[in-house]
Amino acid sequence: MLNCQKTSEEVDTQYEPMITSEEVEDELFRLGASSDTLTKLKVFDEMVHKPTSGNLDxxxxxxxxxxxxxxxxxxxxxxxxxxxxxxxxxxxxxxxxxxxxxxxxxxxxxxxxxxxxxxxxxxxxxxxxxxxxxxxxxxxxxxxxxxxxxxxxxxxxxxxxxxxxxxxLDWQVEVSSMEKWCFLFFTRFGLAGWEFQAPLRQMHEQALLLARAVVMCFPMLSHKKLAAGLFCLSFVYSGLLPTASLRPSDVNATEWSALLAANGKLPQCRLPQAITMRLMHMICLSVKERPDDIRAWSRQTVETLGETLRQVRMFHDGQELWNI
The missing domain is CATH 1.10.472 (Cyclin A; domain 1)
Structure with a gap:
C-alpha cells in the first residue's frame, strides 16, 4: 500500500523524504490527516508556539x-x-x-x-x-x-x-495541540499499517493519558514533539519495536534501556527484524520526519516522562507511568 522512495533498510543510511501513493493520500485527505495538512500545521505551529516557562506558580x-x-x-x-x-x-x-x-x-x-x-x-x-x-x-x-x-x-x-x-494570543486561537497531533500520527500510521489496528487504539489512548500527566507538570512544551515522542515510544512499550530502534546515537544501549525501563515495563520485541525495520519506516512516514529527529524527540519525551513520574510520586504512592 505504501509507495516509498527508499527501502526500510536504507532509511537510516541515506534519508530522502518519503511519499505515500496517491490512493493513500486521497484517503488521508478524507480523514483529515494528509501529508499536506501535516506540513501546513508544522509551519503554523512554529509560528505561534513560542516556548517559555510562563509566569504561573x-x-x-x-x-x-x-x-x-x-x-x-x-x-x-x-x-x-x-x-x-x-x-x-x-x-x-x-x-x-x-x-x-x-x-x-x-x-x-x-x-x-x-x-x-x-x-x-x-x-x-x-x-x-x-x-x-x-x-x-x-x-x-x-x-x-x-x-x-x-x-x-x-x-x-x-x-x-x-x-x-x-x-x-496574538489573535491566533486555532492552534494544534496534543490531541490533534496524536490524531494525525496515529491516523496516518493506521491507514498504512492496517495489520496493526488491534493494539493501535490502546496505544493512542495511552499516549493521550500520559500526555495529560506531562502537560499538567510542564508548561509550554512543544505539543508536536511530545506527541511524536509518545507516538514512537508506544511501539516500544507495546513490544512492536526493539529499544534499539529509537536509541539516539549519543546514548549507549545500557543507558537507553535504563531510561525506558524507569517509566514502565519493557516487553521483549519478538517480531522479525524485517518487520521492525518496516515499522520504523512507517513511523517516519507517519510523522514525516528524519529518523534522527524522531530519536531525539523520543529521548526528550523519555526524560520528560521520568521527571513527570517523579512529580506524580510526590503526591501519590506512585506506579509506573506507562502502566497507569
Missing part, C-alpha cells in the same frame, strides 16, 4: 488546568478533545505581559468557552451570569492562598476580558 497552574478540565466536562463535551488546546492557550496567555493573576478565573472561563466555540459546540448555559461551583471553588482557593481579590465572573466582564486575552 506550579500549584496555581495545576489548579487552573483541573478547573478547566471539570468545566469542559460540565459542558457535555469530551474534555480530552478540548483540554489540551485550553492548556496550551492558558500557557500562552499567562506568559504574556497582558496577564493579571486576579483575572485568572475570568481567563479560565473565557478559554473554556473559546475552545468549545472552536469545536463548533455552543456552551450550555453560556448566558448565565453565575459561574459554576467548580470555578467558585477555584476562585476562593486563589483568593485565600494568594491574598488577592479575583475579578467577578460575569458575561459583561467576559466581554471586556475577551480583547485582552486575544491580544495575548
Amino acid at each position: 506550579r500549584s496555581i497552574r495545576t489548579k487552573a488546568l483541573r478547573c478547566m478540565w471539570r468545566m469542559l466536562q460540565e459542558k457535555g463535551l469530551a474534555a480530552e478533545k478540548t483540554w489540551f488546546k485550553a492548556a496550551l492557550l492558558l500557557d500562552r496567555v499567562t506568559a504574556s505581559s497582558f496577564f493579571r493573576l486576579e483575572e485568572m478565573p475570568l481567563t479560565c472561563v473565557y478559554l473554556t468557552r473559546l475552545v468549545l466555540k472552536c469545536a463548533s459546540r455552543v456552551p450550555k448555559g453560556a448566558d448565565e451570569e453565575d459561574p459554576s461551583m467548580v470555578l467558585k471553588d477555584f476562585a476562593t482557593w486563589l483568593d485565600s492562598t494568594q491574598n488577592l481579590a479575583t475579578s467577578k465572573v460575569s458575561n459583561q466582564a467576559l466581554l471586556t476580558h475577551e480583547e485582552k486575552v486575544l491580544k495575548a
